[in-house]
Amino acid sequence: MSMSDDDFGLSSSDELELQAVADQADNGTLNGSRKHARTGSEQHNEPPSKVPKTTDAALNIATEVLQSRFKLPAFRLKQAHAVSRVLRGGSAVVVFPTGGGKSLCYQVPGVAIKRLDKLHGVRQGHAEGGITLVVSPLIALMKDQVDALKRLGIRAEAMDSSKSKEEYMSTVEDMREGMLDILYCAPERLNNEGFVASMASVKGGVRLLAVDEAHCISEWGHAFRPDYLKVARFAKEIQAERVICLTATATPKVAEDVCKAFDIPPEEGVFRTPTYRDNLHLHARSFLTKEESYPELIKFLNQHPGPSIVYVTLQKHAEQLADRLRRSKLRSRHFHAGMAPDEKVACQDEFMASKNMIICATIAFGMGIDKANIRNVIHYDIPRSLEGYSQEIGRAGRDGKESHCMLFMCAEDFHLRESFTRGDLPSRQSVRSMIQNVFSTMVSGTGKGTIIELSLQQVSKEWDIKQTVAKNIFAQLELRFGLIRETTPKYTQYQYKELKLPTDNSPVAQAILEGSRKAKLWTYVDVDSVSKKGSISRESIVSRLNDWNERGFIQLETKNVHQIYLVLKPLPSTGQDRQALSDKVYRELEIREQQDLERMDQVTNLVVGKQCFALALAKHFGDELPDKAQECGHCTWCETHQPVELKKPPQVPWDSKAFAKVLEAVPERDDPRYLARIAFGIASPRATQAKMTKNRVFGSMEDCSFATLLDAFTKVCDGE
Template identity: 55%
Template sequence: MAPNIEDDDTFGFSSGDEAELLDLATNFEAKGDKKRKHSSDDDDVPPAKRTALDSKSLAFATTTLTRNFGMQAFRLKQEQVISRLLAGKSAAVVFPTGGGKSLCYQIPSLVFSDVDTLTNIRGPGESGITLCVSPLIALMKDQVDALVRRGIEGVAVMDSTKTREEYMLTASKLRNGDLKLLYCAPERLNNEGFVEQMKYVRGGVRLLAVDEAHCVSEWGHAFRPDYLKVARFAQEIKAERVVCLTATATPRVASDICKAFDIDEKSGLFRTSTYRPNLQLLAESGKAKEDLYPRLCKFLKENPGPSIVYVTLQKQTEALASMLNGKGFKAKSFHAGMDTSLKTLIQEDFMRQENLIIVATIAFGMGIDKATIRNVVHYNIPSSLESYSQEIGRAGRDGKLSKCMFYVCGEDLHLREMFARGDLPSRESIRGVLENIFDSDTMRLPVGGEIQRSQIAQGKEFDIRPTTLSNIYAQLELTHHLIRATTPVYTKYTFKDGGTYNAKLKSDKSAEARAISSYAKKASKIYTIDVDAASSRLGIPRADIIRKLNNLNESGALELKPSGVLNVFKVAKALPEASKEIDKIATSIYDVMVKREQEALDRSEEMLALITAKKCFTRSLAQHFGDDLPDGKTECGHCTWCMTHVAVVQQTAPPVKFNYPAFKAILDKVPARDDPRMLARLAFGITSPRITGMKLGRDPIIGSMEDHQFMDLLNAFTKVCSKENQKKQ
């Protein structure tokens, strides 16, 4: 299952900004920044002097910890990590949720200039930056706001919500050496101009911090294709050192991270115990969710205090919060589909109040640093042990007893399978999208040529979800090395007259202004301009016209609204010409996705095994992460198993008789027989771009066979499709 990333930075720049970025990069290079010195310049420092230097560097770090963060001493293995980074080496950090991972890169970013003054290797403004790659815009903003509140300057975030003016101010600070710490999303690494800018940023990228680093690993629970590009990016920009941070890495995933970034696993991997003695892991089973309502109310009444109740679906958050309010609790729902301002208010209420229950999807919790959370309840089965560990880790950070209840029933199995089965497209769909990418026009392109495709249109045409389609492109780039993603572009520019539009254009004698005046067509109150046509016919660079539109927008002369994103890729090597070659690539990609689907199902089984096995929950969870209980203990003494020594029994619904009337109704309603998986999804209740396009959202056939086994449905529809296709032949 794809990770729930609700606000990534997929686009980020207007399509005119890349030229601006490339100009900035050229200016940096021209100033001689390419010849800057790196930490490696003092690698030959005598050992005695090196030891003294490291000691003074750590003293700077400790002073910064107290002065800026109000802490008297480092926790866990923060000191060892920071010492290693300040000595010029890379590290991988696996600390539990709330373990203080952020300080491991924030402190060095603030200390580099002090160390540079001590060594006299660099001059003023030449201390470079720390670049943090993080998956959530909201979390990055929280981090920056928290640092600013502490009076820390030189911190910024580059994301798609920034105005052009804000972006240019950040770029100016980079150019002048006034920035110490910059946050960005992994998708921004696709932006060619941004990559060039980071290559020549003044003083260099001293430290590249990779947050949620488990996304790098294909063995991880939240694998994210864009994260695979971070290691390549680190090499391209010549980052001096790297720190990878995560709360959820098994030994295999941690090893994968170290290999990706060339980190010495023996000396550079820092783990701390996952065991939290104040967390009580509890579980109960029921036949249906309705049976569990009274138990949930009883639990929350007996265990008052700030609580989070996690559910899987957005509509469940509202229904369950309403039920709890009706029972006298103070509860609010929270999910990714809510307005940003409302989500912010709910988060602030939760931080401020001590009796509020938040019923939420996994969208809630990232960046919530509330020490007094007393209960974390999973009302549906989490997607993995990693997710479960991360979510319960938000409880009891004050060290006091906190309870983590997991309610499980047969309905959960359907939900988990629904999520796991939702992403895999048919082999024919993958083959179709590859033929669309590598069409006759593409085949004529030289290496370095540009391919433009609308992934939205491809998703609808070939019935592939957006995250899955991105995964296909990532495999073409990272496994098959055929293409390389670069900056997306907008295809449509519309605008309203801001009041001074005509006067501004009349007084502006530039070629770009004349192009806008000539090619902007008005219909009612909306102007539309074909930027590509204006560029090609008048011989004016596209970026210049877009820059002029942006300037007019910023001055208030017009209200600009770009839309219609085209994803852009460059040809990396000779493309597959023969049908057999495309077949081979399609099969390779399909096989990888089949494997990932099974891994998602296996993770759900691991989650169930945690509470149904005759073992200590706490120890089993620790062992999953390569850890164990302290002092050789085999039981924690306070989980459901340890307190009862009675296994939780997973209650499942009895086998159902195949529902032929529902099966026939689906076949009657949907005449297409080209994709049995699409029909099986529809019967099981899984939506897809094609199903959405059929406008069947309210039709009773959707999910009419959700109580069946998915593979039984797929086999049944495959037989029908094969038989009817044979008749046509």
């Protein structure tokens, strides 16, 4: 099962899903398909929070907001404790399981803070109330939450890339005039100089900064994102009064990292609720092949009717499996990130209304899905981590009724998972060459205005480093070494279709028209060239193009984004210093790869271990079962007291002929990891460019361990 570029490369969106959607915002409090916040009965049947009626003004106001605005009778889980701390001016980390109502912990304070001001007779001037800012990773969910909040009469907006200039300016004006309670933005926006400056100067200030999916901050987290590391610095720069960090998947180590980033005392600032849910029955089976496991999947779905989600890794597998289930007389549809927006909406709507639909999906499905009666969650492919597994099974049985979670562990899965993991780490030489070249040829200017301008796409192609990994490297140079700082990116290519160009005799318009290259369908504008030729600022040209687009005169598209980094201090100038820096950066990448491999092992150990699945999962998150029980009584281990036997294919002897054919097909001996990837079947920018993913040798040695291949090719490269 070798991985072609169509299967594994960025073009298929599968890897982007694993990178970005792993950060899914699954708060489960507000959803665009619902008219109000989640009712208490859907929060795992937990009892109301045991916070007594009190004379505490802050908590009383918060409760009044909860009841009058959100139409909920009482706080649940530890919501009241977290909300109370925030309203008293403290910062907090909230670790609630999927569907546990994390969003309320910042949405209620977002309204209640201003009511407290009024009670205390402070901040009564025009626009002095400030704002609650929410950093959230997914635009679609931001929009859903904003729409839901507006229906509740709460003044909310989202600042995202889909906004027109007019909409953006309207939102900024609403902030200035004190017309907003809550503003959502993506973490990437924190790189925008204008946005940082506007938030730092909001009248009344940022009263509360909420960081959704906060596990992304921790380099020990399963879904680490470099842009999230910048949130703590941003909080200081805008002088946020208090911070609340929210996640469903924080191990003790990750929670410790989040606390450290925001100076939150862990003893009093962390609010964690149990991960265990007694209505979820955890099952697992092991198979050698997918063909062997398919009849068992059909049997399981027939034995356990009701709305179900079947998770797979690749988009094409979601489509194939859904089609196969339909041929087995089961009502099924597929869902993945590569679908058109209207297809996704139609699929979600049908599933929400159904009583028996099966969705075959990648991890893109589940974000914002607030369906209480999902009876089954099946992992047909091995999950990426215990954190991902926990988050995904958490979508089952939110109505408190018995639900089943089945994990099918197939020997074929391990190659696919290892391909994703091994595909991220570039060679040491690639990192050294990239840093050497960037520091020597891509630096512009001197002194305070020195910048580095580059295209991650070009970097990726030239040095065989995936774009997500290249971005991670530059984040290290920024945050760990303090050499650079990412700022507002820019597009270098603009193109437009004429709809009805206005009569515009201004110098800017004339420069654009004279400097453009018109083709059959599109007109191409090299903004930098037009700026230089006409002695007109780049900003003026871009502003005019955006203005024409917003007024319907043209249909504008932008391409080829360039990252801009300010140089903060002298860069290493000697070859020795640059190599030392590169080696430190590379060591961090090696650690990330090892952590990802260990996460795969943790999932395997859950299944093959000699203990209760629910207990093992609880321990992973620093938790335990109720009353310190050692068994849940209804998982595969508890029902059989036999570990699941991991089926493994027979060991394949070393194939000298296949090895020789790889060496024959790839004459280069500069990078043993490149050779090992081709033999194992892992696409990379270099392999794609060389069309090696279409060669017969690609994946021809996938039965070998990657470590063995890497060792063998290293000896060849070192010997020549």
